[in-house]
Amino acid sequence: MVVRVVVVGGGVSGVGSALAILQRLPSCNLTIIAEHFTPNTTGDGAAGFWEPHLTTGTPQEKIIQWCQETWELFCSWWQYKQQMGVSFVYGETISQDPVPEKSWQHVPFAFHSLSHSECVKFGPQYQSGFSFGTVTAEPLKFLPVLLEEVRALGGSVKMCRLTSLAEAAAEADIVINCSGLGARKLVPDPEVYPCRGQVMRVRAPWVGRYLCDASKKSFAYIIPNLETVVLGGTNQDHDWRLEVDPTDSQTIWDNCTALMPSLKVVHNYGHGGSGVTLFWGCSKEVADIACDLIHKHYGLPSRL
């Protein structure tokens, strides 16, 4: 039999999972069903800065495994596949608050803590900080390429708004739920909630290094992407607003120009965003799980 796989969600997790499954099981019949595809997914607004965060509930070994696999993929894209939109950047993260240990610090390049003098050169209020070499991978650039790869492996794409997972299951042997925030209603899972992030994209081609302020009081970041620089941000739990908030814009602008005065001359565009650091590791694990399930339920070999 030909296994029918439906992936719900067209963002980085959905497209990643679809691709990982098709790479493991090229003979399956796979469709991605989603309301939104690139350039309208959450990831499309992201700076795509590789750094695990907001993952406190997940077991650290999993975070490390997934972020490591994603890291390796992004590094090979930077070296060999520039159309994927990956840049390699160094920079600093500083904070007025103490900075906790990072379990993943062996993954990126040259992770080290900043000395006191390295912190206070940004202002006497900065007590701690760290630096590492990392990548930025822009979903806006790589999602279209990954979708092409999905199609090349025989997968298809359907734009449609599902009201329940049962609807997806109607024509599927297995459903892969990568619905992101949509899972709150779709599963339903009330534990899923939005953490609103607002960012500004500016043209500032001289910014080749990142600078992040991780303090609660003055949270801000300046992250170079391919053609633009992302200025952020906000972390507003349970905030569903998709519109740009001018007060947030002002705060982001003030905080970022305080960190980097040279930004004051730029013009800006506007958007909203989130994170991309774990997508490949998770997708491969999803493929493992899916294949095991398929093997268990349909007696097909888990690897062809």
Add this chain to the structure above:
Amino acid sequence: MARVCVVGAGVVGLTTATQLQKALPPGSTVTIIADKFLKETTSDGAAGIFRPGLQFQGDSPEVTRRWLQDSFNFYKSILNSQDAASAGVKLISGFHFSSKYPKIVWNSLLLPILEEYRSCTEEELSFYRHKYGTFMTTILTECRRYLPYLTDKFTRQGGRIEKRHLKTLEELVGHYDIVCNCSGFGAKDLVGDELVTPIRGQIYKVRAPWIKNFYYVDYDMYIVPGFEYITLGGTRQFDSYIEETNKYDSMAIWERCLALIPSLKDAQVVQEWVGWRPYRPAVRVEEEFLTFDSGRSLKVVHNYGHGGYGVMTAPGTSIHAVKLVMKMLPSALSKL
């Protein structure tokens, strides 16, 4: 009160001219006389990175170190201001790799100046496939922005610019109290300095926005991202007067750069360019009381012979040259 002329409108001439405007007494005038401006200058093609060669020198190690530190501080203050983008000054991180020469990846002139300068980690070395390497954060000045920025500053502060080719400095006698000779390679003919030698440099300017760091390998391979373009280089051909691009140099540069970063194959080539670094065994920053066969004389302060380090050391050498001008000024004015 004082009429000062700066010969040369490259990065050294423009920097010296704007520094003079700050230092000279009120009522003084500064005039730049040059035959080449902006895109026509040697400065235009420079990658502009703050990174001295170990043979870079002034009259003594102390002078050399002072020029470097003054220059770095000067660019740093622009960097931390709102002028940084329009002036073309940015912070840049990058690497120097070698698989054959462990010593060359450390630069003793940079060590006391840079805040961040360390050995590469094992992962970094393995990623870039080299045996030895250092990582540093330094400053870059893009002349395609910096020269227009200085020109604008100079003219807004009342400076005059004259496009003119001088055969000899004698043409300026009687018109100016002091002349600053910032003529770069032009000094070879202008003041008959046989020590000025071209070091021919060939480069590509390409678009490859995914490259944000600079890379040097061994001696003559570099990838330096500027504001819009990346400079890929290079060559250092001593005493070569060839002005056209050489296809073998192009191939060597391209191959070496791609060996380090394969994705450069997708870079968009915008331009190939050749420049002559105006090399002199020591940069000449000194005063001279020039006398001509006619018996006439001229007070001159020289500031030329920066080789491949003109952009980098324009501020420090200009500060020094301006001090010499100020010292010479009273006697120059008393002749009136």
